[in-house]
Amino acid sequence: MARIVIAGDFGGTNLRAALVTETGEILVRHEVSTTPDASPDGALEGIGDLLMKVRDYGSELPVAASLAVAGLIDGENGRVLASPNIPAFRNLGLTLPLSERLGIPVLIANDASAAALGEFRFGAGQGTRHLLHATLGTGIGGGIVIDGRLYKGTQGLAGELGHIVLDTDGPPCGCGSRGCLEAMAGGIALGRRAQRLVESGGAPILAEIASGRSATAGDLAEAARRGEVAAIAEIREGGHIIGIGLGSIINVLNPDVVTLSGGLLGMGDFLLDPLRAGLASLAFGPAANTPVRISTLGADAGLLGAAAVALAK
């Protein structure tokens, strides 16, 4: 009999949960808004309610549930150490109380780690063995699959790709260091570059798009699509930096494939061409040809990642 699992995707604005089959079919899904000011107990109860609703959809009991959560996750002990989007999730043990309520094992994983396993099982990484996944969004994260299994590292912290340093004198990063990949080419960093471009006066299209507010990475993409040369150059520079960062990690990990997801991919080839070129210029020997593939999972990547973690149990 095919196994089914509960997948939870806890993003910044929504909590989503679904019942997912072994082949990645989503049988039912529910979604609620996050309540940023919820107490830990309140957050836990809301999550439990959501998961119970999904659990009770079918006649068959799911074999496990898995929650993909942004932030520092101690998967071994089922704890969220810190989550940027959900302040109540600070040093909060999630899996034990949820497992008691649901009556099935509940796992928790960093959302980018789960996404890596989701690509491996259901998406752009199918048929590979060692996979490096990078999430290119507001921040930059990632996950690693080795020998077909999610590699979590000693404290479950593996895959923090956004915090490799590419310029020891670079811009300050939210993590307290300088010149991290995320601080140089994540969505927030690109937004800052866009704003500087507006202030320089050299990007009239961008200035018009962002008029009356600070420019964002999305504005930069839009200006590039409208042909603004300076915006294109900024995106290309960002893509180059991400490529050098991924190439660095390839030199350490030598994966079969690199898969990419996240909002920055909306910048298209403006970002991807220099990303691929930077990666190939740095990666060693035959690793220069490591394929770079775009996620095929779309909006369901988070849920399918969580499902892949539950199915791997």
Add this chain to the structure above:
Amino acid sequence: MARIVIAGDFGGTNLRAALVTETGEILVRHEVSTTPDASPDGALEGIGDLLMKVRDYGSELPVAASLAVAGLIDGENGRVLASPNIPAFRNLGLTLPLSERLGIPVLIANDASAAALGEFRFGAGQGTRHLLHATLGTGIGGGIVIDGRLYKGTQGLAGELGHIVLDTDGPPCGCGSRGCLEAMAGGIALGRRAQRLVESGGAPILAEIASGRSATAGDLAEAARRGEVAAIAEIREGGHIIGIGLGSIINVLNPDVVTLSGGLLGMGDFLLDPLRAGLASLAFGPAANTPVRISTLGADAGLLGAAAVALAK
């Protein structure tokens, strides 16, 4: 019955081979000089002679042989793609002819990868699960042990720690890129820094040590030991950069432990204090406390690394 293996360590100046037990005891060892101008066939024959001499020392046939070789190694197919020290080893299939001659399986591994497994099995990494090893010498290399097994990556290229980029505008690297860790803080890079220090006139002790020739990383260490402040500052800067590089990789791999070997360790705490501080400043959350341990295998690290690879077969 305890298994014994043949270990080969093929450095820049010597070929060493030994018969090693499961517990890392070296029963016999032989050494010959490398012949840099040897033909591929000549090199192969010389290596075969050396290994045969070791093989025939005891009455018991070793279960396998393993060769640790500097350079780009295709372990899967038993080929040396390129070796900086032994020019004849270019795209040379080593294991098949040697295996036929010795009558036992012959493996080949990158020397730094083998060193990682050697530390894991016999040295500073005993009792751990995920290990990151860095070799800090003329160049910077490394190896990765995951779940107690050598992680080689898709083409056997994993662990090229020296070629993560720490400054996209940094000094040119031998690999063709700029600002690689090796180009910024490897032995050759530190020698170049030492020479610049001499030329600046700000390091009289170093200038005296290196008089009549170009200054080296070793001269820098000697000047530091004699109390020259500028030399100490250069070494500290190098240690800081290596620490940031290792911290970056910790954020990706989250290992139990980092082990270190190589000639730069002769710089002692001048190098190690800022290395540890840089690593801790960058590594995420609890990973900031990842222990950094110095190799305990000394001059036999290469042989014991190769032995560990053979024993893992």
